[in-house]
Amino acid sequence: MPNRRILSLWFPRLGAERLIRMERGTFDAPLAVLRDTGQMQVICSLSEQAEREGLTLGQPLRDAQAMCPHLITRLRNVQSEQGFMKVLTRWAGKYSPWVAAAEEDALVLDVTGSTHLFGGEEGVLAQVGEDCVDLQLTVRAGLADTLGAAWALARFGAQPGVAHRSGDDIDQEAPATRARAAKRRHWTRGGTAPPAVGGTAEVGRIAVPGQTRGALAPLPVAALRLEGDTQAELARLGLRRIGDLTGQPRAGLARRFGKGLVLRLDQALGAVPEPVNPAPPETFYAVRMSLPDPIGLEEDVAAAVDKVLGPLCARLKKKSKGLRVVRLQVFRTDQTMQSVEVGLARATDDPERVRPLLRMKLTDIDAGFGIDMLRLEAVRVETLHARHTAGHLEARQAAEKRLSQGQALEDLIGRIGARVGLEQITRCHPASSHIPEKTAQVLHAAWSEPWEQTWPEGVLKRPLLLWRPEPVHAPEVPRLPEVFRWRGRDLAVADARGPERIAPEWWLDEPEWRSGVRDYWRVTCANGERLWLYFAHGGQMSAGWFCQGSFA
Structure with a gap:
């Protein structure tokens, strides 16, 4: 060899x-x-x-x-x-x-x-x-x-x-x-080199x-x-x-x-091998458009984007692919380039769902002395699986309605994500735990499906806002006080429901749950606030009253 x-x-x-x-x-x-x-x-x-x-x-x-x-x-x-x-x-x-x-x-x-x-x-x-x-x-x-x-x-x-x-x-x-x-x-027949x-x-x-x-x-x-x-x-x-x-x-x-x-x-x-790993051939989905004269107005750039977006989506549709992240590159006359990217909550090959997202990003482009070329590239694509509907007319109508509602939600997530970023938009799914902080798991809305089943009954009783337990000044007895002090204010109890006893997970060492068993109360104050209070019976920490959430 x-x-x-x-x-x-x-x-x-x-x-x-x-x-x-x-x-x-x-x-x-x-x-x-x-x-x-x-x-x-x-x-x-x-x-x-x-x-x-x-x-x-x-x-x-x-x-x-x-x-x-x-x-x-x-x-x-x-x-x-x-x-x-x-x-x-x-x-x-x-x-x-x-x-x-x-x-x-x-x-x-x-x-x-x-x-x-x-x-x-x-x-x-x-x-x-x-x-x-x-x-x-x-x-x-x-x-x-x-x-x-x-x-x-x-x-x-x-x-x-x-x-x-x-x-x-x-x-x-x-x-x-x-x-x-x-x-x-080039010059063998005579003349100067x-x-x-x-x-x-x-x-x-x-x-x-x-x-x-x-x-x-x-x-x-x-x-x-x-x-x-x-x-x-x-x-x-x-x-x-x-x-x-x-x-x-x-x-x-x-x-x-x-x-x-x-x-x-x-x-x-040569004592340690170091192979040469050639890069696999890349499949590019991009459309480029050269302009006869430089442009600089936002309306002209939007019109040029509309012309290249259609062919790009058509090319993806032939390959059963959908856009997930698309990048717009504008090349200026001074040999510089600027690019913007938008992400979609769900892959699509429909240009009407991508066009408004790109238009929102055009304000971030500086045309400089003029733009003479545009390039629209599908940075990340996903395979689109054909949806087959079968059965009675009612089933088909229900499927079409569910599909249109899903697209509307995905378009909304994409529009908000174009402004604040897709990573900032989250949704909650129920989790199998009786601990309040663990009853729901937070997922990115763009990369997860909505929860379609019925939410557990215990999760619905939890407050809308949860925070780390904050101390409440009240007598250290397991009986709910009529008046307590929280966040520098004196509050009076108008209505209360409870208690709901929650024990810590003994197989885990949670620093927040070293106070032992808790008795939770849903308290309505005289000023209209609805708080979630609990009394900690004490374990490795001292007993007392705490506030952990607020109901809507």
Whole structure:
């Protein structure tokens, strides 16, 4: 069986080069992509020109502008970058069916048994470099027996002062992947070559099968994917290279630096398996609409939403699917995007039930300088089961009535949920317990069914409002007082019903029920308040009167 071979592709300038691809010829100055941390904006991606100016990742925007006054900046669009990575994942499928997006800017391919189709491992890296030149992307590649080793070679295989060969290995480096110019097939008939517009395959490092340890030995310990604190502690002890760690006792490393260091080292050397798990193919239900002229009025956006909502629901209906969560994305002319989401209490493929929820969210959208494209996506869908009615006419009418009433309630829950959130809407179901706090269980209304059976009789006698027991100033005797003081007020008893004795659950230790057996009274006060009082006979706590609820 051939050795397992893993190819790691890292795109260090993905965010900036994605924008350069979209706006070719616009960025004739250094470009920086910014990330908003809440307190300031920091750089998360740089173009090659910006790197030459001395700018670094994580640098605050103010410092960067002081170093490079002519710097061009753009805010990061996370969803667009994720979509671009999915495109690159499909592109990488030409080299191997096992492709996984390991990070936000990196891909991992299991190329075991497929390199001969491209002329060997050097041919694979050469083809990857040519493709990335055409795509105007900078890529750094590493090929090794393990995922950890390939990751390390892609990111640290070309650091200054790091040897590219170890031992008798003379084929580790693949010079063919250092392509820095566009392919010539576009200008072979004469004329001048087109200018280079970005995109380089800077490094392609190959570790010969079985020589992983020697290939990783000269690399820094950061190539093991360690935390920053662990790297700093290793540096203080003089352990700066991976080769310095391979000869150390494992027990001592684990005892001092934790099991994470030993795990990463074993994964890189192949002692611990680290498979490549390709993402399953995704099924997207989305409709996009490009506008000839930018729009900004709420009525125009609502009209555009109506045009894309119908086709989306029709597509879902063909697949027997229903919308549960739908997302509206609006793309503005300044290359930024804003999105809103709405959830439904019950999955549906009826656009009339989704349209009012989306209209309620349009007020949250800022059109900016104008919207030139909309995208409506079904984020979460559920299977819709066909309802079959059979029997007499009365049974059919009852079923239709029950169905229409259920839809009305679900639409109401969806409308309220669009304002306050579906998680804030709850309903109660009876529970099998005689303890007042446990007679009902609270469920989310959007993800539960209404209780259709008869409620237990004991539950109906409970007050509408329940709270933690509050002390009542009254004589500590089990006889209901005529006058008592509660919440700083003197109240007189006009009517009372009871007592109802409730004992604690002896098999559970409830802190609130350490007062022992309780005698509950339904008390109507002279001022009209209806309270739920009880006398605690005392157990681990002292006896006395308490108030726990109020009737409607």
